[in-house]
Amino acid sequence: MALRNAVMAALLEGEASGWDLAKGFDSSVANFWTATPQQLYRELERMEREGLVAARVVQQERRPNKRLFSLTEAGYAALREYTAAALARPTVIRDELLVKVQSADVGDIEGVRAAVETQLEWSTAKLARYERGRAKLLDGRTEEEYFEQARRVGPYLTLLRGIAFERENLQWCETALEVLRRRGAGAGGHGDAVEASGRRR
Numbered sequence: 001m002a003l004r005n006a007v008m009a010a011l012l013e014g015e016a017s018g019w020d021l022a023k024g025f026d027s028s029v030a031n032f033w034t035a036t037p038q039q040l041y042r043e044l045e046r047m048e049r050e051g052l053v054a055a056r057v058v059q060q061e062r063r064p065n066k067r068l069f070s071l072t073e074a075g076y077a078a079l080r081e082y083t084a085a086a087l088a089r090p091t092v093i094r095d096e097l098l099v100k101v102q103s104a105d106v107g108d109i110e111g112v113r114a115a116v117e118t119q120l121e122w123s124t125a126k127l128a129r130y131e132r133g134r135a136k137l138l139d140g141r142t143e144e145e146y147f148e149q150a151r152r153v154g155p156y157l158t159l160l161r162g163i164a165f166e167r168e169n170l171q172w173c174e175t176a177l178e179v180l181r182r183r184g185a186g187a188g189g190h191g192d193a194v195e196a197s198g199r200r201r
Helices: 003-013 018-027 037-049 073-084 096-102 109-138 143-149 154-187 190-200
Strands: 053-058 066-071
Touching: 003 018, 003 037, 003 053, 003 066, 003 073, 003 154, 018 037, 018 066, 037 053, 037 066, 066 073, 096 109, 109 143, 109 154
Parallel strands: none
Antiparallel strands: 053 066
């Protein structure tokens, strides 16, 4: 998927500056796509040249003027074409942490545990942020009321996916930490022995 599709999806919320989009990608859009501010600014410039977005300049006192971007008719058409297309391929996981865990038996188990603990902290923080976003979207309504009344349901559904993902992350991290703790406490030099055995083969 091209970054532009995620940018156009974010602009469905309304016009936004590059800074607004960067902030949105860091909070809400982050549950399904990530991008640096530099990548976003470059992509917005390309999209403007291609007529997918339009920009208007807002004059500001004591601060640099800012440009607000919005979708054009061509942008909406591109989104419709994108949503109609079949997925190019299933989602693929590329996770450095899982490579570390895969190697834990012949590596530094304590180092791997520390990496899992870091992921646990990140997922805890992200889940809390997503839950705050969910409460803000619901605004006192039940989910059923929200789905009946909301103008758009896409943002809430993607947020639910992010919440489910981070909850599963937390569950997996807790399991992995317990297994690695037992492994490290009971195996002693087992990892070194496995490594030596592998070299002899």
